[in-house]
Amino acid sequence: MSVYKKSKLLKSHRVEKGFSREKLSEGICDITTLKRYENEGMLPSEDNYRLLQEKMGGRPEQIIMSYDMGLFVDGDRYVEYENLLNNQKYDELRMKMQILKEGLKNVESVEKEQFLARLETLTYYDYTKEMLEIQEGLLKKSVPDYKDGEFSITRLYNDTELNLLNDIAITNDKIGCTEMAVKIFEKLDVYLEQAEDNKDSMIAVKIYFNYANTLGLRGQYEKSIDICKKGIALEKKNSCQELLYALVFNIGWLYDQIWMDNHDEKYKKAAKEYVGLSLALAKYFDESPINTPTIEGYYKENFT
Structure with missing residues (x-):
């Protein structure tokens, strides 16, 4: 239990x-x-x-107790599928999803339905109100009391439900409902502070990463840095590296924005150190062939 x-x-x-x-x-x-x-x-x-x-x-x-917790999905599959999604390898992802569907065709599970439909939504739809309605509908299959960014933080959510809440926050931000996105991320932050069972999951790091992005793009640089550091602390605790380079880059970018506002050289120095470390991590772990050249270009343009 x-x-x-x-x-x-x-x-x-x-x-x-x-x-x-x-x-x-x-x-x-x-x-x-x-x-x-x-x-x-x-x-x-x-x-x-x-x-x-x-x-x-x-x-x-x-x-x-969780609803339908861990009935069919393991952590390694989540990481594998999320990496394919992040690197926009949609054809490979769809192929793996089809194989998974065949293997699970006799499994009756709400989480199975949510897991597969969520990935299909992200590979076929743009960020629109229609997409938001689909995501919220999927979540309500197991979290019926969700409404307008409100959900209980006193129950245990499985990784699929947390991914859907994260997706809903991102979609809200993309369609211009940033206040709603922040509201959802704030509640997820409170939830993760107490949800010991989810702290070793990749989704916890993703939530911190996306929450930090949302805050940073709104000019809340210091708070965004704090959220990034929460994600990094979680990665260190769990001895994992997924998205570590991205969290480190975010901190560098945020310090660079602070430097642009006040021209205090200590922030420029910190920005250079963090972006440089991010580039080294991205190359070492070879996690994102899409983002590594972007980070390298940013470093050369701003610090050399």
Whole structure:
């Protein structure tokens, strides 16, 4: 069973549902005890945890357990398919998807349907309102309470659902609904802070990467740098390298933008160091034949 830290679940669910500590604790425990539960100063008993969650309208087993989690998709396949998608190898991706469909034709799974339809959408559609409606429809097959960027952060999402939420945020940004995109990314950031089971997944890094991009293009350079560093910290913790070069490049680009605003040479120096490191990482891991020449061109144009 996948389990959150109960303290974080209690606090996030209470805030999401609009309960004060006084209102929630009434009839179950005293306010000080609830505060200690939320701050990890005391582990709630099973009975108290159940009563508190039920009072907020949830069933603890639903809050802790994922829907249809990991029924057919493994992490290696996600990485393989995402790399094909990122490098625009659509024909190869479609071929692999067709083979997968044949192998899974007798598998009844909501996640299977979401996984395959999501990739088909990204290979055939441009970023439009129609695409957004398709993505939201796919998500609602397993997250029926999703509406206008609102979704619970007190349940466990599988990688396909997180990919769909990430896609929905990106599509909103592409069609001009940037505030909605930021709203979704902010909630995903809060979710990932507490969702221990998703922190070793590639999608967590992708979410930080895309969130940082959205902030950076809105001129929120410092906050974007902080989000990039979250992604890098996660990569270091999990000893992986996917998108590491891109996160490092983003920080360099962001420092370059800050330098353009204030002409403080320390930012130009930092920008050069990060972009140079990004180029070295891109060449070493040979992860993106499309992006490596772009990074090299940026370095030559701005720092040599």
